[in-house]
């Protein structure tokens with residue numbers, strides 16, 4: 001079944017259904033604008049605060065939607081996935097809420113804090129291999145051996161349906177937006193935004209990990225070096241399902257430098273009372289990088305997450 005997941009595109013109706021499922025589990029997140037941030041950006045910037053989610057990132061909407069829709073038998077067999085960060089925590093959290101088994105394969109070099117965060121929700125963290133690709137292979141083998149359902153972080157329709165609820169909240173709160181700017185790793189967030197939004201959706205990735213950007217530009221799935229410090233944007237390949245959805249619907253795809261992301265994190269900290277991880281500030285970095293696109297406009301940016309570890313927090317200090 002997992003092999004065919006990527007062929008099933010979620011619909012707007014699936015995203016509405018996900019919101020009904022989530023209503024009992026996750027309250028809507030706040031969205032605010034801040035005068036000093038608007039002044040710095042030369043635009044009206046609405047910050048959607050997904051950093052306030054229980055695991056500190058929007059991905060929990062996908063995990064809870066997936067687990068809520070599983071049968072008792074499926075939950076008993078459990079899930080297995082691969083991830084270094086927020087996807088892992090999302091699935092671990094949702095599995096905790098629904099009493100399901102969950103295994104996450106992380107590359108061996110993943111910081112201990114990330115493995116402990118997963119274990120804190122009662123999931124099993126396996127550290128294996130020297131890359132995400134190696135962790136993915138190990139997760140596939142584990143699924144075949146154990147009967148657990150393999151969950152691709154990018155190609156699972158239920159995850160897209162769940163994260164799409166962010167964009168229902170945004171467009172219902174502010175139907176008057178000129179654009180929504182979304183940071184991209186695998187592309188589930190930006191793809192689901194395309195399914196919901198009536199205004200242009202603009203994606204942002206780090207130039208140090210441009211696989212999703214380059215896949216979209218090329219019109220085919222490509223692999224690329226994966227060197228960004230922003231874990232949520234770090235992927236070495238394009239994912240089929242979100243790329244197919246973004247293909248004709250995404251208005252533009254921007255690349256920013258990791259230094260621009262750090263600057264945006266400082267600005268969120270000083271003007272918006274918000275500690276964002278790198279990926280969570282990438283949308284703002286995109287807005288700041290292109291005054292020609294955004295000057296004078298009304299834009300929503302998704303602060304996708306706040307899981308900055310001690311090393312990442314230390315980079316907020318001016319060098």
Ligand SMILES: *Cc1c(COP(=O)(O)O)cnc(C)c1O
Nearest residue numbers: 185186187188189232279304305
């Ligand atoms: C996963 C993640 C992203 C990227 O989302 P995709 O749906 O994988 O494109 C952005 N920000 C944060 C904080 C994330 O955890």
